[in-house]
Amino acid sequence: MAAVQDAVDIRNVTKRYGSFTALDGVSLGIADNEFFTLLGPSGCGKTTLLRMIAGFEEITQGEIRLFGDPIAGRDPNHRPVNTVFQHYALFPHMTVRDNVAFGLKMKGMDAASRRARAERMLEMVHLSAFADRMPAQLSGGQQQRVALARALAPEPRVLLLDEPLSALDLKLRQAMRVELKQLQEETGITFIFVTHDQEEALTMSDRIAVMSAGQVQQIGTAREIYEAPVNRFVADFIGETNLIEVEVTRVDGDRAEVVLPGGHRLTCPSASRTGGRHALSIRPERMSVVAEAGADMLAVVERVVYLGTDLQLMVRLEGGAEFHVRLQNSARIAVPEPGARIGLRIEDGAARLLAD
Amino acid sequence: MSRGVRHYPGFGWMTVLCLVILYAPLIVVTVYSFNGSTSITTWGGFSLRWYVDVFTGPEAPRFKAAAWNSLTIALIAATVATAIATAAAVAMHRAGGFRGRSLTFALINLPLMVPEIVVAVATLIFFTMVGITTGYMTILIAHITFCIPFAYLPIAARLQGIDEGYEQAARDLYAGRGQAFFLVLLPLMLPGVISGYLLAFIISLDDFIITNFVKGAGMETLPTAIFGSVKQGIKPNIMAISTLMLAVSAVFVTLSYLVNRVGRKSP
Numbered sequence: 262m263a264a265v266q267d268a269v270d271i272r273n274v275t276k277r278y279g280s281f282t283a284l285d286g287v288s289l290g291i292a293d294n295e296f297f298t299l300l301g302p303s304g305c306g307k308t309t310l311l312r313m314i315a316g317f318e319e320i321t322q323g324e325i326r327l328f329g330d331p332i333a334g335r336d337p338n339h340r341p342v343n344t345v346f347q348h349y350a351l352f353p354h355m356t357v358r359d360n361v362a363f364g365l366k367m368k369g370m371d372a373a374s375r376r377a378r379a380e381r382m383l384e385m386v387h388l389s390a391f392a393d394r395m396p397a398q399l400s401g402g403q404q405q406r407v408a409l410a411r412a413l414a415p416e417p418r419v420l421l422l423d424e425p426l427s428a429l430d431l432k433l434r435q436a437m438r439v440e441l442k443q444l445q446e447e448t449g450i451t452f453i454f455v456t457h458d459q460e461e462a463l464t465m466s467d468r469i470a471v472m473s474a475g476q477v478q479q480i481g482t483a484r485e486i487y488e489a490p491v492n493r494f495v496a497d498f499i500g501e502t503n504l505i506e507v508e509v510t511r512v513d514g515d516r517a518e519v520v521l522p523g524g525h526r527l528t529c530p531s532a533s534r535t536g537g538r539h540a541l542s543i544r545p546e547r548m549s550v551v552a553e554a555g556a557d558m559l560a561v562v563e564r565v566v567y568l569g570t571d572l573q574l575m576v577r578l579e580g581g582a583e584f585h586v587r588l589q590n591s592a593r594i595a596v597p598e599p600g601a602r603i604g605l606r607i608e609d610g611a612a613r614l615l616a617d
Numbered sequence: 618m619s620r621g622v623r624h625y626p627g628f629g630w631m632t633v634l635c636l637v638i639l640y641a642p643l644i645v646v647t648v649y650s651f652n653g654s655t656s657i658t659t660w661g662g663f664s665l666r667w668y669v670d671v672f673t674g675p676e677a678p679r680f681k682a683a684a685w686n687s688l689t690i691a692l693i694a695a696t697v698a699t700a701i702a703t704a705a706a707v708a709m710h711r712a713g714g715f716r717g718r719s720l721t722f723a724l725i726n727l728p729l730m731v732p733e734i735v736v737a738v739a740t741l742i743f744f745t746m747v748g749i750t751t752g753y754m755t756i757l758i759a760h761i762t763f764c765i766p767f768a769y770l771p772i773a774a775r776l777q778g779i780d781e782g783y784e785q786a787a788r789d790l791y792a793g794r795g796q797a798f799f800l801v802l803l804p805l806m807l808p809g810v811i812s813g814y815l816l817a818f819i820i821s822l823d824d825f826i827i828t829n830f831v832k833g834a835g836m837e838t839l840p841t842a843i844f845g846s847v848k849q850g851i852k853p854n855i856m857a858i859s860t861l862m863l864a865v866s867a868v869f870v871t872l873s874y875l876v877n878r879v880g881r882k883s884p
Contacts, residue, residue: 346782367790368791
């Protein structure tokens, strides 16, 4: 048993709506002070899980503990968690200040203290000048900040964020990512962040749980899930990758030897313990174009796409598989022409054998 | 490009016909309520004599008593009906699915579809069977009952437009069920509730058929009093009192419209 107690301990939680299973035996532990992200496509069950922690969904099976206490049967107002809703749900009939002070009022704080605290929270999100406005008079980004201030004001032990950035435009979203992470570090509150945007997840999270079809596919740091995905879903969902079917010739602990298209053999880290045919994930930016002699694979260039900072080569491997290579746009590289035969070199650690 | 409704053949005369049929009688009654002559058909110059007559003439005490009954019944009936309709709307749209939800919906709205005369007869029979003496109380009970669906409609319409996220946010921020309702949901529903209240008030003030059945002897509301008076021949004071009622209705309908418009601005 670990000495440090998890902030949220989710044990084998299942949620069914009639015959539809939204969550299927999910278990995960979220540490105190952690920025934890539930990442997955829509319908993967991430929001359901968040709403279960908040108390808006009942648990069909399993248990959720908050700092050791089982919370099933506790009403949302008796849980030390607050939520930043996807569409903020700011009370439209109250001023910004009253919105932020609402939770404090419900907790029975006196008027003077809650006013002072609301002011402090608004200062923290840089909205002191807007305290007397109504929510409808604020921009989307400002409303988002009010929602944050409102949820943080009662000092919850866990803050739940349900895709809070999805309604903002790109620039604002990028700025808010940094701000959210800073806020989490300053307050020391456990953040559980739900998103379908992998970039958001990678930039902010201490750890990420990648979810799909009601199950947790992989839990790890941004680096772990990006560089060591366990299966096709994770490799494909996080970033861009090439998935090619390969024959495994030898498995040795957590490394495996596979046969690449064209016949070369490659030893790479493996999530699989079995032989046979498996998917090999190769990140397109971890490739280099080399002379045919020293290459791992040979390919014909079909198209070169200019992406500003990068160049994307769409090539066809020997054996016919499509493959992408990303090269940094630099004066030092020679850009191959469409139709050219090139050699590809797989950098160390770029390829990973997946479990499926 | 759309040519607009004006370009449909017959638009002009159809519009005029409808307006005349709908509003000519009202205009005639309103204009002739200011008639100086005792005749209801010949114009005898502008005068307020029939308005004075309504308040001081021989029929004044009867009209005053009836107006007082109408007003108090409408106030109480609208208040009780609105409270019940609000509770019903919340149950229908916030309690999730429950057994008999569709049946409940039908039961709430059925009175709008049942012919009023049937309700009137049934209500009278019910009161007689149960043994309640007809009078002020029976009118009040009947009015509360038939006002509920009218109050319910605008309230439910408003409630359906309110995202459940607001109440959830309130609950998430440590509000109990009651606090979430009174501090968040009810204020957001308010335009619908006021609208429902005004509608119920007008429907109650206006009702004749059911009232006439269950009012009992000697008890009058304004509509039954007017009807009683008209049975002995139409006098110009009836036009004056009708115009007054028309004015009250117009004020309420306008209020209801304005409340709804203000409400629609906020989400």
